[in-house]
Amino acid sequence: MKFKLVILTLFFFQIVTAQYTNTDVVAKIKTQTIGDIIAVVGTATNTTEVNKSLKYIVSVFKTNINNNISKNKQEGRFTLEANEGKELSKGVINVDETSKIVVLLLIYEEDVIIGKDRLVFNEGATNKQLQKEESSTEDGIELKGIVIEETKTKPGRDFYEFFFNMYSNNQINGSKVVGIYEKLSFGRSTIIQVKIEDSVIHEFLGKPDLEYLEHMSKVSIRKVYKYFKDLKKQKNNIFQY
Structure with missing residues (x-):
């Protein structure tokens, strides 16, 4: 009985913890596709009445047809005033239909992830449409x-x-x-x-x-x-x- 109580308590804790992701600060990756080029902009929006000092990391993972993975990363620190939205980084990605590309935006407050967004291009190296991966995880985004x-x-x-x-x-x-x-x-x-x-x-x-x-x-x-x-x-x- 005690074991079941511990499991249920842990499960409840995980649900409560997950509610804080993309709640106080919402991470969003915006894109514009022009031919084989995708312009990517990472953004963050503070939904609270409190100013925040934060850090962001934008990572791009590219997996080619031979399953070799390369990675590029941008990062920086920034502040958001109450209810403020801000562009964090801009970049351009060259896309070909044989490579899978994952763009990941993470926002940290004191080394804790409080905002995240993820986009995938060429899932399975067959889909030419940029799509946002949704899943059945607690906050709707699976990393x-x-x-x-x-x-x-x-x-x-x-x-x-x-x-x-x-x-x-x-x-x-x-x-x-x-x-x-x-x-x-x-x-x-x-x-x-x-x-x-x-x-x-x-x-x-x-x-x-x-x-x-x-x-x-x-x-x-x-x-x-x-x-x-x-x-x-x-x-x-x-x-x-």
Whole structure:
């Protein structure tokens, strides 16, 4: 009986938490298509009566016919006054019918995602229409297979490349955003963290050693895979109940 109570409490907490996404601040990706070129504008709207200091990340993931993935990213900090809307970034994407392209906009307040939007072009590399992916998740937007990067040094970027390639090659396709973060430690050293939402999955001391970083990426991949496996099992238990 206690176990069932814990499961129901967790389920209720997840629903309540999800209500805050795209509530106080609404993220929206606007597009205009001209031939094979898409103009992309990331926007944010503050729906509250309180001024906010925020951060945005716009990521573009391109998967070609050989299943190779490339990524571009824009990020920056900005403020929104009460009830203000603002354009955050502008970019142009060249599109061909053989590549799948995902555009992801995330808005953070104190390292917590409070706004998000996602657009997909060429889902399955057959659809020529730009469409917004909707799903049955709590807030209506499913973010699958996304890895974001906030590193500060070359070892941090090297680790991200190792991790991202392994994550893609193993087709983990997790249902939550995985973040690679790097923070300053003592002296000139840094701590590299692999996080899913607010949970630290793995962290270690950053070193300019490629073999070490590759090993850490393998350790991190195993832990991330286990996290998503346990999460899926947990959801199945809830639905069975």
